Amino acid sequence: MIPDGSVTPGGSADTHDLERRRRDLELNLSAVHDRIERARRDAGRTDELTLVVVTKFFPASDVDLLAGLGVTDIGESRDQEATAKLESLARRADLRVHFIGQLQSNKAGSVARYADVVQSVDRAKVVRALDRGACAAGRVLDVTVQVALADGGGRGGVPVDQAEALADAVAGSTSLRLRGVMAVAPLGGDQHPAFARLREVSDGIRTSHPDATWISAGMSGDLEAAVAHGATHLRVGSAILGSRLSHR
């Protein structure tokens, strides 16, 4: 055993730390997969479900470890952090990057250069800026419209009654592909009615955009409820990476 904090020749203390981190991530990931499988069984679902591991606040070394553990999709929420992190990844090519944070239109050009999916599109100005950015970068981005589920907003998103118009705007752009909807459940409340509402919004959008089948909902604390209400994408951070403080 190498005592904590010791430095051994040849950098083996680093290797030891990395190996310990890899094991922790593997255990956490496996526990989350178990929760997802149980929730799928309870909901009688056999369709596809994508786990997006949210790596915001955590270093590139963690992202590379996750890729080595079979993770294919990661979520980032700050442009500056994501740009720097992605540049230093060894396994960038193995990963699909989802931008899930609040998006200012002046950052859209930057995000359009690296994100494969932008989940947090919540107003027409961002649609236009992102479309321009994607066009300039010669890319086509997958987009979900973020829907506000809390009364009075608070956690981002377009109001429910404006979601279809925003979806139409995404679908009418040149370099954005409308994939579906995304939401964050209101803090503290019962997630079930919120996720049921999101499902209704999705149903409404799909009447005119049948390919917009994605429902991104569910985080570490409420993924079971999201699976019960038809989520196709889960965004899980702390249950896999730990809390931001405990990692420091």
Ligand SMILES: *Cc1c(COP(=O)(O)O)cnc(C)c1O
């Ligand atoms: C941070 C974040 C998540 C992950 O939340 P956890 O509770 O850590 O699983 C999911 N979605 C969005 C939009 C986030 O910002």
